[in-house]
Amino acid sequence: MITNTSNVALTTPATGSESAPSLSRRQSTMTYVHQYGIIVAFFLLCVGLSLSSEYFLTPKNIINVLRQTSINGILAIGMTLVILARGIDLSVGSVLALSGIVAASLATGETPQPAWVAVTAGLGVGLACGLVNGLVISRLSVPPFVATLGMLSVARGLTYIYSEGMPIPDLSQSFLWLGQGRIWQIPVPVLFLAATFIIFWVVLNKTVFGRYIYAVGGNERSARTAGIGTKKVLVAVYGLAGMLAGLGGLILTARTTAGLPQAGQSYELDAIAAVVIGGTSLNGGVGTIRGTLFGALIIGVINNGLDLLGVSSFYQQVVKGCIIVCAVLLDPARRFRD
Amino acid sequence: MKLTKRTLLALLLGSCTFAGLSSARAEKPVKVAAAVYGLRSEFMKVWTDWLKEHPEVKNGGVKLTVFDGRYDPNVQNDQFDSIIVQQFDAIIFVPLDIEAGGRTVTKAISAGIPVIGANARANSKALTSYVGSNDNEGGAIEAQYIVDKLGGKGNVVILEGPIGQSGQVERLKGIMSVLDKHPDIKILERKTANWSRAEALALMENWLTAHPGKIQGVIGENDEMAIGAIQAIKAAGLNVKDFAIVGVDGVKDAIRAAKGGEMVSILQDAKAQAQGAMDIALRAVRGESYQPQSDIWKHYGDKLPWKDGIQKNYDVPWTIITEANADEVMKMVTNK
Numbered sequence: 001m002i003t004n005t006s007n008v009a010l011t012t013p014a015t016g017s018e019s020a021p022s023l024s025r026r027q028s029t030m031t032y033v034h035q036y037g038i039i040v041a042f043f044l045l046c047v048g049l050s051l052s053s054e055y056f057l058t059p060k061n062i063i064n065v066l067r068q069t070s071i072n073g074i075l076a077i078g079m080t081l082v083i084l085a086r087g088i089d090l091s092v093g094s095v096l097a098l099s100g101i102v103a104a105s106l107a108t109g110e111t112p113q114p115a116w117v118a119v120t121a122g123l124g125v126g127l128a129c130g131l132v133n134g135l136v137i138s139r140l141s142v143p144p145f146v147a148t149l150g151m152l153s154v155a156r157g158l159t160y161i162y163s164e165g166m167p168i169p170d171l172s173q174s175f176l177w178l179g180q181g182r183i184w185q186i187p188v189p190v191l192f193l194a195a196t197f198i199i200f201w202v203v204l205n206k207t208v209f210g211r212y213i214y215a216v217g218g219n220e221r222s223a224r225t226a227g228i229g230t231k232k233v234l235v236a237v238y239g240l241a242g243m244l245a246g247l248g249g250l251i252l253t254a255r256t257t258a259g260l261p262q263a264g265q266s267y268e269l270d271a272i273a274a275v276v277i278g279g280t281s282l283n284g285g286v287g288t289i290r291g292t293l294f295g296a297l298i299i300g301v302i303n304n305g306l307d308l309l310g311v312s313s314f315y316q317q318v319v320k321g322c323i324i325v326c327a328v329l330l331d332p333a334r335r336f337r338d
Numbered sequence: 339m340k341l342t343k344r345t346l347l348a349l350l351l352g353s354c355t356f357a358g359l360s361s362a363r364a365e366k367p368v369k370v371a372a373a374v375y376g377l378r379s380e381f382m383k384v385w386t387d388w389l390k391e392h393p394e395v396k397n398g399g400v401k402l403t404v405f406d407g408r409y410d411p412n413v414q415n416d417q418f419d420s421i422i423v424q425q426f427d428a429i430i431f432v433p434l435d436i437e438a439g440g441r442t443v444t445k446a447i448s449a450g451i452p453v454i455g456a457n458a459r460a461n462s463k464a465l466t467s468y469v470g471s472n473d474n475e476g477g478a479i480e481a482q483y484i485v486d487k488l489g490g491k492g493n494v495v496i497l498e499g500p501i502g503q504s505g506q507v508e509r510l511k512g513i514m515s516v517l518d519k520h521p522d523i524k525i526l527e528r529k530t531a532n533w534s535r536a537e538a539l540a541l542m543e544n545w546l547t548a549h550p551g552k553i554q555g556v557i558g559e560n561d562e563m564a565i566g567a568i569q570a571i572k573a574a575g576l577n578v579k580d581f582a583i584v585g586v587d588g589v590k591d592a593i594r595a596a597k598g599g600e601m602v603s604i605l606q607d608a609k610a611q612a613q614g615a616m617d618i619a620l621r622a623v624r625g626e627s628y629q630p631q632s633d634i635w636k637h638y639g640d641k642l643p644w645k646d647g648i649q650k651n652y653d654v655p656w657t658i659i660t661e662a663n664a665d666e667v668m669k670m671v672t673n674k
Contacts, residue, residue: 064544067543068540165383166383169591252536255536255573257591262379307529308547310548312529
């Protein structure tokens with residue numbers, strides 16, 4: 001039974017499989033239903049909102065929703081990798097703030113550095129934080145929850161130390177373009193989200209590395225026996241999640257036109273929520289990046305819709321909480337593992 | 339070896355006694371504790387920096403220790419205990435929570451330590467004195483600006499602080515006291531953005547969609563949120579100057595936006611609050627002979643009279659920041 005499940009995880013991420021026995025077919029059917037359940041739920045939500053507000057389905061508002069989803073979506077894609085590898089990353093909000101502040105400090109002043117320098121620095125800071133997470137977890141065997149909780153605190157502290165608690169305004173126009181520019185009428189943050197989605201969809205579905213992530217999350221021991229360098233996979237996964245947090249930090253900074261030391265607080269929770277709503281199992285090994293995208297979109301649409309309808313933000317939190325719990329209740333993998 | 343150790347010890351003890359004597363001969367520095375609710379906002383950071391710039395702190399007459407309450411009333415409570423144990427001479431107190439703040443004050447006062455409230459009021463009659471800007475009045479000035487700018491008629495939205503915090507409660511009261519008198523000003527939306535620029539940005543984007551072409555005025559209960567609204571208006575491809583936008587605090591970004599004619603901010607004078615509180619604390623410790631050292635009393639003159647430093651309440655006036663005086667205000671808040 002145990003070997004069976006691990007086999008399933010090794011050979012089949014979330015799609016069907018030829019080799020696995022009937023159990024996996026049942027599981028994959030459930031996953032299939034669950035995957036489409038999310039998309040159906042998303043469209044029902046959209047239909048409901050477009051009936052309640054005439055502005056919901058306007059091009060401008062759709063762009064707004066996408067733009068407001070972009071940062072959480074990018075963080076959630078990184079979080080998906082981590083959770084698929086049976087981990088968790090609580091530090092993304094703090095890493096986002098640190099990357100944003102560092103990039104802002106380079107893009108400000110009388111003679112700002114060119115945007116690409118600030119961007120490279122921001123992504124580099126995120127990557128470095130993520131690599132530290134990955135090394136502490138894989139080499140020192142610290143549980144992911146603890147290691148990234150530590151990073152949450154350290155990165156936030158460094159943000160305040162570096163910025164002395166003050167926002168960093170006056171950013172160069174070329175840097176601001178990251179948050180405010182448009183290409184063919186589409187806001188740049190949305191394009192970043194789209195690019196991130198496509199890249200990581202390919203990574204997870206078409207590359208060996210992607211398979212390894214599923215394998216490590218499904219059953220680390222079997223994965224190691226199968227000859228996968230699980231520690232390297234973990235370091236890479238946390239590094240990528242950190243780098244995506246850095247990208248989120250760049251976009252947020254450019255969107256708010258200043259590096260803000262208190263930015264990104266509790267963003268990790270929204271990212272985890274998007275992943276969970278999207279059907280990825282917190283037990284690792286099962287889930288898709290497409291699910292996560294729809295999870296992030298559902299959160300974005302709820303926030304946007306309730307604003308349009310003039311509903312108090314207090315209800316917004318209640319609705320979001322209920323959806324997260326319902327999504328986990330529907331999680332098919334849960335039944336097989338528990 | 340033993341001898342050397344003993345000699346060293348004797349020398350050490352001797353030098354300690356000597357140091358003790360020599361400092362006792364000069365006037366002993368007054369130990370002042372500043373317990374502020376949190377250093378993670380620009381305003382409170384600037385505020386404590388001004389405290390450190392007080393002439394008495396700089397010339398060594400005051401030994402100042404800042405306690406960061408980390409936005410947790412419980413942390414502030416614990417810090418008060420340790421301040422009392424360490425026998426500070428006076429406390430400057432900026433509470434996070436109005437109600438929890440009250441108990442803390444009584445504890446210190448009954449231990450014989452004067453407590454000067456500053457910036458945000460603690461709900462306690464026991465406070466030795468209070469120096470702050472009346473948030474209610476600040477809100478009213480904001481609303482009055484919008485009413486005047488719109489000619490008494492139009493649609494506005496209000497970006498609120500975290501619900502229940504004294505800044506939010508009092509500023510809203512002030513805003514409503516003015517808007518209630520002008521029934522032709524319609525409030526289209528009112529929601530919290532938790533003092534946050536990023537939250538206000540998304541909220542304003544959604545409001546611009548929900549009320550296309552209808553919003554004419556934006557009242558931010560602080561500057562950060564008003565700036566977020568400006569970004570949303572720009573992102574929607576609209577002209578910021580078609581809107582009447584107002585915020586409170588006078589943070590640097592807001593002063594810059596005011597200079598560009600994009601908004602108006604109401605300056606809450608951190609320097610006057612912080613250094614005023616320090617002067618009053620020193621008056622409480624050193625007695626009648628103490629003369630205030632900060633130049634803020636001269637700056638405000640009759641608008642903020644010293645009155646021997648024993649009043650229960652000192653209201654630091656608000657200053658409206660517009661295109662006209664933005665440069666001057668910027669100089670005032672950055673020059674130390």
